[in-house]
Amino acid sequence: xxxxxxxxxxxxxxxxxxxxxxxxxxxxxxxxxxxxxxxxxxxxxxxxxxxxxxxxxxxxxxxxxxxxxxxxxxxxxxxxxxxxxxxxxxxxxxxxxxxxxxxxxxxxxxxxxxxxxxxxxxxxxxxxxxxxxxxxxxxxxxxxxxxxxxxxxxxxxxxxxxxxxxxxx
Ligand SMILES: Cc1cc2nc3c(=O)[nH]c(=O)nc-3n(C[C@H](O)[C@H](O)[C@H](O)COP(=O)(O)O)c2cc1C
Numbered sequence: 001x002x003x004x005x006x007x008x009x010x011x012x013x014x015x016x017x018x019x020x021x022x023x024x025x026x027x028x029x030x031x032x033x034x035x036x037x038x039x040x041x042x043x044x045x046x047x048x049x050x051x052x053x054x055x056x057x058x059x060x061x062x063x064x065x066x067x068x069x070x071x072x073x074x075x076x077x078x079x080x081x082x083x084x085x086x087x088x089x090x091x092x093x094x095x096x097x098x099x100x101x102x103x104x105x106x107x108x109x110x111x112x113x114x115x116x117x118x119x120x121x122x123x124x125x126x127x128x129x130x131x132x133x134x135x136x137x138x139x140x141x142x143x144x145x146x147x148x149x150x151x152x153x154x155x156x157x158x159x160x161x162x163x164x165x166x167x168x169x
Contacts, residue, residue, distance in 0.1 A: 001107075001108050003104075006104050006107050006108050007104065008155050009107070009153075009154050009155050010103055010104055010107040011153035011154065011156070012113070012114040012115065012153075013112025013113060013114055013145075013147075013149045013151060013153060014068040014114050014145070014151070015068065015071065015112075015149070015150040015151040016068070016071050016072050016073065016112060016145075016146075016147030016148055016149065016150050017147065017148040017149070017150045018071075018073070019073065019147070019148045020051070020073045020074070021051075021073055021074045021111060021146060021147060021148075025109050025111065026049060026074065028105060028109060029076065029102055029105050029106060029109070029146070030047060030049070030076075031105075032101045032102060032104070032105030033045070033047055033076075033078070033098040033099075033101055033102050033105075034098075035101070036094070036097040036098040036100075036101040037094075037097050038090070038094035038097065038098075039085075039087040039090035039093065039094060040086050040087040040090075042084060042085055042086050042087060042090070042094070043084070043094070044080055044081050044082060044083075044084040044085045044090075044091040044094055044095075045078060045079060045080060045081065045084075045091075045094065045095055045098055045141075046079040046081055046138060047076055047077070047078060047079070047098075048076065048077040048079065048132055048134075049074070049076055050074065050075040050076065050077065050132075051073065051074050055131065055132075056069045056070070056072060056075055057069070057070055058131055059075075059127070059128075059131070059143070061127070062123055062124060062126075062127030062128075063116060063118075063124050063127065063143070065116065065117075066116050066143070066145070068114060068145050069116075069143075069145050071147075072145040072146065072147045073146075073147045073148075074145075074146040074147060075143055075144060075145050075146060076102060076143075076144050076146065077118075077128060077132070077140055077141075077142070077143045077144075078095050078098055078099050078102070078141045078142045078143075078144070079095075079134065079138045079139060079140050079141055080092065080094070080095045080119070080138070080139045080141045081137065081138050081139075082137070082139070083137050091139075092119070092141070095119075095141040095142065096142075099115060099141070099142045099144060102144050103115060103144065106144075106146050110148075110149075111146055111147065111148060111149070112146070112147060112148065112149030112150075112151075112153070113144050113145060113146045114144065114145045115142055115143075115144055116142065116143040116144065116145060117142060118140045118141055118142050118143055119139055119140065119141045119142065124140070125139065125140045128140040128143070
């Protein structure tokens with residue numbers, strides 16, 4: 001799949017088959033995140049790979065929109081580490097770029113994924129801190145559910161002329 005096709009046809013997937021995600025695919029997903037752009041190439045992130053059933057099942061207790069994790073074989077938590085920043089304040093954008101790379105890589109590998117918002121919801125951040133033992137200086141940013149898709153999804157036309165401005169507003 002070429003990159004334009006991947007971008008056009010990626011959708012959030014919330015139903016997964018029981019199949020595990022192979023270790024080689026997990027490695028490719030992680031690599032896709034590591035090559036994301038970041039301000040000053042500072043890479044202020046950590047990634048937590050979650051494939052323990054009990055851990056995945058515990059998340060919906062403190063995240064109100066994460067029930068799909070009960071049927072997901074894998075999730076990756078993208079965390080920001082502001083202490084690694086040389087260009088202060090960009091870590092949120094850096095982590096967003098890594099998260100989108102993850103979604104597109106999953107789609108390109110024939111997997112499905114869904115971005116679950118964590119930052120800036122204090123109960124979700126604290127829930128993940130407690131569950132995973134994340135240190136105080138690291139911020140849980142986004143959790144991505146991943147697995148073999150078990151629902152149809154495809155391109156949706158969202159073009160909106162009203163949101164396009166040329167040369168000036
Ligand atoms: C910051 C952010 C937070 C999101 N949080 C959730 C979430 O908690 N649960 C969920 O099911 N989907 C979540 N989504 C997925 C959106 O609902 C989804 O991207 C949107 O409906 C557009 O659909 P699409 O991804 O299929 O294009 C989130 C997406 C983003 C970017």
